[in-house]
Amino acid sequence: MRAHIRSTSMHPSGNHIDAEVDVRTLSVALLSGTGRMGVHLSAAWAHAGMDVRVCSRRKEKAQQIVDALLSGQGYSTGQIMVPPHPCDRPAPSASWRLQAGRVEEAADADVIVLASPFHVMWRTLEPLAPRMRGKGKIFIDLTNPWLNTSAPKGPRGQTLPPIPKAEPQASVLFHKTRFNDPTSSWCHAYRHVFWMLIHPTGPNPRCGERLGVELLGDPRAVAVCTAMIKAHGFKPVIRPGGCEVAPRYEISMLGRREKGPDAPPAAGSDPDGLIGPFSASPLIAVDALLEKAARHFR
Structure with missing residues (x-):
């Protein structure tokens, strides 16, 4: 199913983009979406209202997650803490178009979300x-090469650069x-967002007033991702320049990788209201501890 586009507007880079996307027409696959x-x-x-498929090498793992979410009871394990629906039965989740699938089934979606750790994503x-090539797919890249889980090791155990210097940084x-496909459209988004700040x-x-989600990329992907961000209550913050400026906005555990007076400000210190783990209420840490304690009594 192709996303229904209603109108166009101007991307900050100067390119026209499709601005109004009916998210209910989107089929979305989260590639390795069980994290x-x-x-x-x-x-x-x-x-x-989107048609969402959680794809995993182990479909039974994805199915367990989907079943829990559709029941309205939420899903809580490890650092994943999706809360239950705050309403009486039947829960709204009973009507969700949410499915589990194998990794291979992601190829059938309009929008493919890259949700694995960077070092295994390709x-x-x-x-x-x-x-997928030649079919005009839209890709939303969530991966972050400079998190600890993405650090490759050399033959003597030394830490190697997550991306070889000869590759785009x-x-x-x-x-x-x-991927090398001129028909596909790419963007990156949600890189700075603490997952526990996203509720169904x-x-x-605990977010407070800062609800900005940074994204950048090709115009068509930016248009679709903008609609997806708005659809669950956050504010898109589009960076101009397309995918080519992405190295400026890469982040690590210590903030922006680019340093200096001209470096983009990080979440929490920017004027655009970007939401990050340190700009939300510190009570979110208390929430996490209480949730982990509550698991022992279920």
Whole structure:
């Protein structure tokens, strides 16, 4: 199913983009979507009316998550904490178009969300590429090369650069270049967003007034991702320049990788209201501890 586009407007880069996307027409696949961000976003997007598939190498793992979410009871394990619906039965989730699937089934979606850790993402995507190329797919890249989980090791155990120096120094450029398909459209988004701030019915109340989600990329992907961000209650913050400027906006555990007076401000210190783990209420840490304690009594 192709996304229904109603009108056009101007991208900050100067390019015209499709501005109004009916998210209810979108089929979305989260590629390796059983992790922290994947589970939280799948619930939020399903609640917003999208057709969402949580894809995993182990479909039974994805099915367990989907069944819990559809029951209205939420899903809580490890650092994943999707709350139950705050309403009586039947829960709204009973009508969600949310399914589990194998990794291979992601190739059938309009929008493919790259939700694996960076160091395994291309190995997951590459076998699917022949089925996706030439079909105008939209990719939303959530991967972050400079998180600890993405640090590759050399033969003597030394830490290697997550992206070889000869490759583009941004995950969305790295994947887009390797995918090599002029019909596809790419963006990166949600890189700075703490997954626990995303609830199925909207932003976690601990967010406060900062609801900005940074995104950048190709115009068509930016238009679709903008609509998806708005659909679950957050505010898109579009950076001009397309995918080519992505290296400026890469982040690590210590903030922006680019330093200096001209570097973009990080979430929490920017004028655009970007939401991040340190700009939300510190009570979110208390919420997490209480949730983990409550698991022992269920």
